[in-house]
Amino acid sequence: MISFELSEQQKQIKEMTHWFAANEIRPIAMKAEKMERVPDDWLDNVNRMGIHLNTSSFSENSTQKTSAKDSKKEREGNRMGVLATEEMAWGDPAVTLSLPGAGLGGPPVESSGTPEQKKRFLSIFTKDKPRWGAYALTEPEAGSDASGIRTTAKKVAGGYILNGQKIFITNGERASWVVVFATVDASRGRAGQRAFVVEKGTSGFSCTRLAKKMGLRANETAELLLEDCFVPQENLLGGEQVYETSNSKQTGFQVAMKTFDSTRPIVAAMAIGIARAAYEYTLDIVQRDYPKQGRYFLLASEILAEVEQDIAAARLLTWEAAWKADLGLANAKEAAMCKAYSGKMSLDVCSKCLELLGPDGLDGHPVEKLYRDVKVFDIFEGTNQVQHLVIARRQYAPYGIKV
Amino acid sequence: MISFRPTEEETSFIEVAKNIAKDKIRPIARECEQNRHVDKNLINELAELGFLSLELPEYFEGLELPLITQVQLVQALSYGDLDVVQGLPGANDAASIIRILPESTVTNLTKDVQINHGTAAFVNTVNTDEVREDRLFITEEADGYILQGTSQPVRMASFAEYMIVAAKNSQGKSVILWLDNHNHWTVEQGDYRLGLLASGLGRFSFDGVYIPKNCVVAEGYTADDLLRQVRTRIRILQAAKEVGLMEAALDYVTEYTAERKAFGQVIAKFQGVSFRIASMAMETRISNHLVKEAAIKADEQGSESDGLASRALYRAHRSVRYITDSAVQLLGGHGFVQEFPVEKWMRDAQAQVSLYGREKDLLFQRGEQIIAGTKEGALQ
Numbered sequence: 001m002i003s004f005e006l007s008e009q010q011k012q013i014k015e016m017t018h019w020f021a022a023n024e025i026r027p028i029a030m031k032a033e034k035m036e037r038v039p040d041d042w043l044d045n046v047n048r049m050g051i052h053l054n055t056s057s058f059s060e061n062s063t064q065k066t067s068a069k070d071s072k073k074e075r076e077g078n079r080m081g082v083l084a085t086e087e088m089a090w091g092d093p094a095v096t097l098s099l100p101g102a103g104l105g106g107p108p109v110e111s112s113g114t115p116e117q118k119k120r121f122l123s124i125f126t127k128d129k130p131r132w133g134a135y136a137l138t139e140p141e142a143g144s145d146a147s148g149i150r151t152t153a154k155k156v157a158g159g160y161i162l163n164g165q166k167i168f169i170t171n172g173e174r175a176s177w178v179v180v181f182a183t184v185d186a187s188r189g190r191a192g193q194r195a196f197v198v199e200k201g202t203s204g205f206s207c208t209r210l211a212k213k214m215g216l217r218a219n220e221t222a223e224l225l226l227e228d229c230f231v232p233q234e235n236l237l238g239g240e241q242v243y244e245t246s247n248s249k250q251t252g253f254q255v256a257m258k259t260f261d262s263t264r265p266i267v268a269a270m271a272i273g274i275a276r277a278a279y280e281y282t283l284d285i286v287q288r289d290y291p292k293q294g295r296y297f298l299l300a301s302e303i304l305a306e307v308e309q310d311i312a313a314a315r316l317l318t319w320e321a322a323w324k325a326d327l328g329l330a331n332a333k334e335a336a337m338c339k340a341y342s343g344k345m346s347l348d349v350c351s352k353c354l355e356l357l358g359p360d361g362l363d364g365h366p367v368e369k370l371y372r373d374v375k376v377f378d379i380f381e382g383t384n385q386v387q388h389l390v391i392a393r394r395q396y397a398p399y400g401i402k403v
Numbered sequence: 404m405i406s407f408r409p410t411e412e413e414t415s416f417i418e419v420a421k422n423i424a425k426d427k428i429r430p431i432a433r434e435c436e437q438n439r440h441v442d443k444n445l446i447n448e449l450a451e452l453g454f455l456s457l458e459l460p461e462y463f464e465g466l467e468l469p470l471i472t473q474v475q476l477v478q479a480l481s482y483g484d485l486d487v488v489q490g491l492p493g494a495n496d497a498a499s500i501i502r503i504l505p506e507s508t509v510t511n512l513t514k515d516v517q518i519n520h521g522t523a524a525f526v527n528t529v530n531t532d533e534v535r536e537d538r539l540f541i542t543e544e545a546d547g548y549i550l551q552g553t554s555q556p557v558r559m560a561s562f563a564e565y566m567i568v569a570a571k572n573s574q575g576k577s578v579i580l581w582l583d584n585h586n587h588w589t590v591e592q593g594d595y596r597l598g599l600l601a602s603g604l605g606r607f608s609f610d611g612v613y614i615p616k617n618c619v620v621a622e623g624y625t626a627d628d629l630l631r632q633v634r635t636r637i638r639i640l641q642a643a644k645e646v647g648l649m650e651a652a653l654d655y656v657t658e659y660t661a662e663r664k665a666f667g668q669v670i671a672k673f674q675g676v677s678f679r680i681a682s683m684a685m686e687t688r689i690s691n692h693l694v695k696e697a698a699i700k701a702d703e704q705g706s707e708s709d710g711l712a713s714r715a716l717y718r719a720h721r722s723v724r725y726i727t728d729s730a731v732q733l734l735g736g737h738g739f740v741q742e743f744p745v746e747k748w749m750r751d752a753q754a755q756v757s758l759y760g761r762e763k764d765l766l767f768q769r770g771e772q773i774i775a776g777t778k779e780g781a782l783q
Binding site: 001002003004005006007010074076079283286287290297298300301302303304305306308309312313316317319320322323324333337340341385387388389391392395396399401403 | 404405406407408409410413471657658661662669671672674677678680681682684685688689692693695696699714717718763766767768769770771773774776
């Protein structure tokens with residue numbers, strides 16, 4: 001039956017992450033932005049608490065017990081993921097993105113790695129010290145068009161030599177490993193693409209620069225260089241065998257695309273958390289300082305009603321995408337819808353909140369920071385335009401038209 | 404547990420409604436508009452299946468379905484044609500009042516007449532800020548009320564066998580009256596051209612009609628509380644109908660643009676077209692979810708259901724205008740002519756929006772609730 005009531009487990013994770021966001025993340029958010037980094041001692045501390053950024057629930061599949069009792073239980077990892085992420089991003093998005101863990105590098109390893117690779121790369125996220133994973137697809141000349149990447153992977157004895165440059169890589173410098181997408185044969189287009197796990201310290205692999213950004217300043221955005229970088233064949237995601245099988249449809253491009261269906265709802269949930277933070281902050285000020293009637297009251301009523309509704313709309317789209325993923329139903333269209341809508345809506349919400357704060361909003365209020373932070377949520381993990389393309393393709397699929 | 408899947412029973416019932424919408428309603432929609440009433444055979448078929456009494460209580464020979472089920476059914480039927488659905492006989496908006504009233508009250512009101520399957524209209528003039536050409540006045544007498552003046556246009560005026568009138572007297576007291584004597588009103592047929600032309604649009608005129616105490620449904624705070632609950636239910640049901648129209652327009656124009664060629668290729672290949680389709684798909688889905696969320700809250704009788712209903716209807720109004728306008732736009736000149744249904748859908752949509760609450764007013768109402776401290780909508 002249709003229901004928007006959270007399960008007990010969902011309620012618990014929401015309450016727990018909200019507590020963490022309010023009591024641990026928020027207090028350091030403005031300071032971290034100013035420092036342009038999250039303090040190391042804070043990261044050590046939260047890592048000891050076992051708090052990680054989990055961007056997928058693929059692991060639920062791979063580690064699921066197969067007892068009759070468990071197999072009857074409905075999966076809810078994706079729904080819990082979006083609930084938790086909304087709360088964390090409500091605390092602060094830059095700090096949330098800096099939390100230890102596999103981050104956006106987790107889903108490709110979980111969905112496409114061999115059992116040995118999953119164990120080797122995902123078991124490092126332990127409480128002794130904070131560690132990160134990262135995901136490197138974008139290049140200076142290829143972002144939205146992921147099929148156009150130019151980083152090359154040349155087969156040599158025992159592995160591959162990678163050459164190329166990657167940009168806009170979240171946590172790229174601090175990551176213990178990065179999932180790097182490269183092509184073994186550019187003339188084969190998507191079919192020639194492969195995904196490699198490149199480990200920190202590998203010869204020829206370096207971080208050349210950290211980007212200075214409009215927002216999300218506390219979170220590291222790296223440029224990575226691969227210069228004759230040798231990657232052993234056991235780090236080819238999925239192993240060589242999977243690409244050699246003639247029936248296999250696995251390509252690096254598909255590895256990249258497959259993860260979007262689970263990561264886009266997570267990114268959408270973050271945008272919703274940011275919008276909600278701006279809305280709540282502004283609502284408090286309106287309730288306290290605004291007149292109770294007249295022109296400004298009407299202005300605030302109209303704006304806040306629209307803002308509140310847009311946030312609810314984005315959340316329902318996001319829940320739907322996550323629900324479908326939990327049930328194993330195709331959700332590419334819904335994942336694109338929630339990402340497209342949330343990315344755009346959240347900026348609009350922050351802008352409207354700034355309108356209500358007036359010139360005062362420029363001075364020491366968090367909403368202007370949220371406005372700067374949130375813009376990129378309409379860009380990364382697929383721009384708004386790419387999401388429209390994905391939605392339109394699914395919409396026209398029944399008619400055999402590829403747009 | 405968060406879930407977007409209807410029950411098996413709902414799925415079967417929706418399938419029946421959707422098939423009727425496609426096979427029986429849509430083909431005759433133009434004809435119904437021209438005749439300014441819905442085809443009798445269709446009415447009989449829908450009545451037999453119970454589609455005309457979804458909201459009515461069982462003692463009133465209704466199905467008494469929860470709102471979450473009703474919204475899915477009226478949405479499926481409206482996929483055929485909104486005007487036809489709005490022109491179907493039965494208790495219509497008055498059904499929600501009958502649903503909420505205690506059985507004994509309804510039995511008393513209807514003891515002298517057999518109207519279980521009759522057609523009703525609902526005239527609600529309690530919003531005294533509303534600007535009107537001719538006002539409807541209600542005056543309290545010692546043992547009843549006097550109705551004088553003319554109502555705004557409402558659905559079902561032309562077909563009504565009984566009606567429920569909600570109004571405020573000069574002291575600001577709300578009163579709800581039950582009228583089932585035809586001699587008490589006349590209907591001004593008017594000059595309606597925009598849309599929902601099969602829905603019996605008209606104004607009720609009252610010339611100093613005396614309504615005795617035994618026809619008073621509720622007064623004062625009781626009436627206010629009743630009207631708030633009724634308003635919630637009507638808003639949700641009307642918004643659901645708008646979602647049905649949105650789905651119809653989206654599917655129709657997706658198919659059209661997948662086949663229509665220009666500049667040597669199907670126009671779906673142009674991003675100016677396909678991106679608009681994507682936006683329409685998102686808006687439709689959003690309205691759908693907001694309506695269902697409000698319906699569930701109303702079924703639970705949650706305190707926030709009134710606010711969720713106004714936001715669902717506001718969004719549905721905004722979306723249905725955008726989507727039906729987009730449908731006309733994407734068909735180009737063909738969208739403007741009557742060989743294609745989209746021009747009618749755009750007209751119907753705008754008429755529907757005009758009848759059921761001013762958009763900005765819905766927004767202000769919701770905003771006032773939020774500022775007054777009702778945050779739960781966005782906060783969950």
